[in-house]
Amino acid sequence: MYYIGIDLGGTNVAAGLVNEGGKLLGKASVPCPRGAGAIADAIADAARLAAKKAGREVSEARSVGLASPGSIDPERGVVLHAFNLGLDNVPLADMVTQRLGLPTVLENDANAAALGEFVAGAGMGHRSLVAVTLGTGVGSGAVLDGKLYTGFNYAGMESGHMVIHRGGRACTCGRKGCWEAYASATGLIRSAREAMETHPDSALWKLAPTLEDVDGKTSFDAAQGGDAVAQAVLDEYVEDLCCGLANLINVLQPEVLCVGGGVSRQGEALLGPVRAVLDREEFTRDSTRRTKVCTAQLGNDAGIVGAALVPVYR
C-alpha cells in the first residue's frame, strides 16, 4: 500500500511516496510558488516526481496527506491562515484532489511530524510519543494510544504556548511567559543577545561580531570554548527547556518524548544536561518506568512520512 505525503514549507514543497510502515520509497522537492492555484500545481508536480523516483505512479497511491503550517480546518481540508505560504481560507485538499484524483487530507505540520516519528522514527515499537520541535517557535504533536491526538477542534498540542514564567516575555500568541519564548531557537538567540549586551567581554562577541550574527549555535560554540557567559545562557536555556518538557511529561506521560529542530542537532551536548534536569524535575523520577527522552530521528522527512500516514492514524 502506498501513500503520498506532502510537507508544505514557505520555501519548498517536499513530497514522498511512503509505504504503510512509514518507509520513504521516493522523495522530491520543488520550490514553493505564490498563489493558491500555483501551490496546488506544485504539490501535484512534487507528488508525481516522488512517485517516479520510487518507480511508481501517483495513481498507485491510496491518498495524499498534506502537512501545512499555520491554522487549518482538517475537517473541510481548508488552510485558514498560513502567513508563510500567503494562503488565506484556501480549500487546498479539494484542489489537490482535482489535480491528482486521490482523496486528500490536511493536517498541522507539527502533528504530521509527530506521527512520522511515531511510525518510523523515535517512537517505533511504542504506543505513545510526544514530539517537540525547537525552531523559530516550539512546535509539538502527540500520538497517544496509537492515534494522532489533536484536541477536539484540531487545535490541541500547542505546547509552545504553555506559560512557564507567568508575566514573563511577551509571546506572539498574546500570552506572557510562554515556553516558546524561552525554549525556541529564537528564545535562545534572544537570551544570548541579552547576555552579550551586559557582558561586552564575552567570547560570544568573537563568534558573533554583531547581535544580528547570533544564531542557535553561537551559545553552544562559545560555551564549548570555555566562555562562562555563554555557559550561563545555556544553563538557563536548559532549565527553561526542561521546565516545559517536565510539564508535558507530568501531564501526558508518553512512552517517548523526542526533541527535534535545529537546536536538537547539538545531540548529547543538549540531551545530557536535559536528562540531568529531568532527573530532578519529573513527578515520577523515582519510578522504574519513565518517559524515554531522545532526539528526533527523521529530521526533515518526519513531516512527509507523517503527512502520508495521517489517513491511517487519524
Add this chain to the structure above:
Amino acid sequence: MYYIGIDLGGTNVAAGLVNEGGKLLGKASVPCPRGAGAIADAIADAARLAAKKAGREVSEARSVGLASPGSIDPERGVVLHAFNLGLDNVPLADMVTQRLGLPTVLENDANAAALGEFVAGAGMGHRSLVAVTLGTGVGSGAVLDGKLYTGFNYAGMESGHMVIHRGGRACTCGRKGCWEAYASATGLIRSAREAMETHPDSALWKLAPTLEDVDGKTSFDAAQGGDAVAQAVLDEYVEDLCCGLANLINVLQPEVLCVGGGVSRQGEALLGPVRAVLDREEFTRDSTRRTKVCTAQLGNDAGIVGAALVPVYR
C-alpha cells in the same frame, strides 16, 4: 448492568451501586479504619450497604472499582503508598475480590472523579473532558476520545505539578513554581496570609482573627465585603488558576474542562473572572469552537461513580 464504585478517603470509605449510565442507585459510607485488612473489610461492608440501599445484592454487580489516593499500580491492583490511609504496598484489589467475589480494579482518585464527571456530570454528551479539582492540592484527570487517559504508566495527568512560575514557590513534589502551589485552596490560603502580614488594616483580619483561621472562603468573603487587599489576592489567584487552565486547554483542547473542589463552590464568583482571563489567554480564543469551562456537577459522588465505571472506560 450494575457496578460497584468505592471512593477511599482518609476519613470515610464511600461506596455506591451504579448503572452503566453512571446513575447512582444507592450509596453508603463507613468510617475508614486503620490497617489493610480492616480497610478491605470496610470496603466490603460499604459495598454491601450501598447495594442494599439500591434494593440489590452485591453479587448482582459485575465488578468493583476502587478509587484510591496516593500512588497506585493499577495493573497489579496494588496501593503503593497512600499516606492518608496508612497503606504501603498493599494488594487491595485482590483483598476486595476475596471478600466480595467480584473482579476488582484500582484507579487513581482524580482519574476516577474525571470519569464520573465525563459519564454522568459536566461531560455528559461530550467526547473529551478534563476535570480539575482545587483542594489541598490540584488534582486532575482526563477522558480523551471517550477513554480514561492515564499516561503510559498510569502516572499522567499530574497537572498540578506543571510549573507556571519557574523558580517560584516550593512544591511538595520537589519542583518550584508548580500550579498546585498557587491554584490549590492551600495556595490561596497561603497568599491570603502573606497579604495579611503586609496589610494589618485589611478586613481579612476581621474574618480571620489569626492566620490559622484563614480558609479557602476567607478571601472571597472579604472581597465581597469590599476589601481591596482580599480582592488583590483573588485577582492574582484567578490569574494563576487561569494560567494553568489555559495551559491545559492549549495542550489538550478538551471539549469540556470542569473545575471542582472546595474553591469551586464559589460558582460564578470564581468562574466569571476565570472566563474573562481565558478569553485573553487561550490560543484559540478567536475560534467559534472553544473548550467549555464549567464547574464540576457531581461533587463528592464523582469518585464513586467514576470508580464504578473504570472497568468500562479504561
